[in-house]
Amino acid sequence: MIENYNDIAITDTRRKILNIIDKTLIAMDPENAIKNFIEKNNIKFDSKRIFLIGFGKAAFKMYSGIRPFILKDLVYASIIVPDDEKTNDYNELRILRGTHPFTGDLSVSSSISMLSGLKNLNENDLVIVLISGGGSSLFEIPEDGINIDDIKNISKTMMDKGCDIYELNMVRSMLSKVKGGKLATMLYPARVISFIISDVKNDDLSIIASGPLTRIDYRIEDLMETIKKYLGNDERIKMYRNIDDIYFNNVKQYIILKNRDFLDYIYSNINDDAVNLGSNFSGNVEDLSLILHNILKNIYSSKRKPFYFMLGGETTVDVKGHGSGGRNQELVLRFMKNSSNSEVYTIASFGTDGIDGVSPAAGGIVDSDHEIDNINEYLNRNDSYNLLIKNHGAIITGRTGNNVSDIIIGLYYNK
């Protein structure tokens, strides 16, 4: 999967880390993941009329994995993937395109078109829904009286004012016809089985692709308070519908792959002393680099021997410049910038979808034996890619067709 392996595998430790990253991306491929999950949990698809819809970066690979189990009774299949996602042809599969990270008209037209194939569903029908990261922007149909630009502007206003994902998700599910459990109302009374790849903190079903099949219980007061806080008295967001339980009775949702699965696979493939810090790391990338130094220094002070470490999650970057780069590439450079002479390390950080921010790279790798100069200068321009590519430090995989947010892996000790 790593396209520029020879350029960046310049030490034994780098080779070991890059080999494990490669091996993990292959083992955790969505096609394998959904197949293994179905077999392991002995999931049956007993219906004469099976419909399939899907949206997100992993939709195509998830479809490839489930296809053999359902083809016999499949009457309709359509997915929405990012415009530059690699796919190949299955005659029966309608592949539609959408935009990511920001939704737009293409996503809306594709969403309407995808749903149009789900006609006259009855209780004997089975609808399979493949959900993965990126689904929030790829799968979107505004509520009546709202247009897609309203949704884009409201989202941007809230994010610029530093809202958290729960506040954003609450408002977006008001503005959308398909989020916050509303898709479930469209599929009723058919049985629904949803397979989900989680790219969000704590694998919260109401947040992944904005929970199209997940009932969200908002208190009206919280909703009004959030609107007022970020949007003043915005007239457009006045509708609120509590969805009846009946729409969720026939809905089963399975998370088939998450950040922790990547970490556990990496951990079990490292035959050295290893520290698995788990998933759900978040916050600003500069803060995390400092936090990571503190954690590793303290661990070393007791272990007193080199150890591998791994953790997962998703940080945020203060975007000030117009360079090419991303949070993962910034993290490794900031880790180097914030390191002391006594610290000996190799650290890699990558997006499991293969795309780190606005750059051709999936992430970056650096080590204390190969110091990099002018880090601050490039960070100030958010140009981490252009510094790393010149220093054997950019990890390039291309789109992986997967997405469980980011993974950090390294080796650490003190002289």
Added chain:
Amino acid sequence: MIENYNDIAITDTRRKILNIIDKTLIAMDPENAIKNFIEKNNIKFDSKRIFLIGFGKAAFKMYSGIRPFILKDLVYASIIVPDDEKTNDYNELRILRGTHPFTGDLSVSSSISMLSGLKNLNENDLVIVLISGGGSSLFEIPEDGINIDDIKNISKTMMDKGCDIYELNMVRSMLSKVKGGKLATMLYPARVISFIISDVKNDDLSIIASGPLTRIDYRIEDLMETIKKYLGNDERIKMYRNIDDIYFNNVKQYIILKNRDFLDYIYSNINDDAVNLGSNFSGNVEDLSLILHNILKNIYSSKRKPFYFMLGGETTVDVKGHGSGGRNQELVLRFMKNSSNSEVYTIASFGTDGIDGVSPAAGGIVDSDHEIDNINEYLNRNDSYNLLIKNHGAIITGRTGNNVSDIIIGLYYNK
């Protein structure tokens, strides 16, 4: 396994942690561990004359697990276990007793007696050696010209002067007829298969029970320097024999269970966000309690949600008083003592052999909702057990017949 469960399971989180500890002690039982290892690795015992010797806290349970695989061709079996270790009767097994943690005459006489059954070994014979923690003191025969009190005094002098385990091990293997690979010379030319449960940092074969079957390459200069550093010009330690490779050609050593296995089992049984800090933690117990606070605070500052944590290893305690307690019980009390009001936690620490220091307990459990007073007073007397037992905090299992050193497990977040 936990005998006083009802007294200490006083919160939901404590119940979850104690249940996992109980489940882990059962799953990791040496009898299961050796059986699973033999089956998983398809190990064959093809010899008409099988001899078995074993020493350490887990020797009896390891024997119970291997017995069905070898009984048919078993011609001799004898083990040495601590004087208060629970065993029951197998007609064919000679159970001998030794002393722990300090060696002595009983260990020496039992070691001579155990080896006496290994007569006229030839290359078609197979000798199985079961090695586990405590073996250093239970299995000991002094070199000619050295008596057991010499070994005890020299060990005590070195430990009191703060030597590390490698220095101690180097000198002890000079003084012993059976350590530092010398047992291998006694078993030659028979084939030897050794099954080992590791209770030491980094699972170093030369250190577990002082490496009876492990060739140790000492540089004479290092040995002389160590003797001079701790023992002046001690005449008794002058012999040094480099053991020829030939004695190790037929020796296979398998580590069947180690600290990390306990942690991995606990990690996979916690269906919440979990941090596995791994094994090999060491150093003074007060230092580790402070280090642990630093690590957990930093992790929380990025995760911002409660998480379980686990780690393993072995700390040291400054023994000043004559109270009843141990390093695990001190750790949880020191963790409480060093916590701030914003920290919400439950923490348990226990010795996997069921014996924490000089006390009836395996370890201790405390939580931030049940503050304990007068901690310093009891710590100054090294009397942690008597404080914990009064505060629903002593974990009592009795000897477990296992030993992979200590495990710490808890839940942590900040208000």
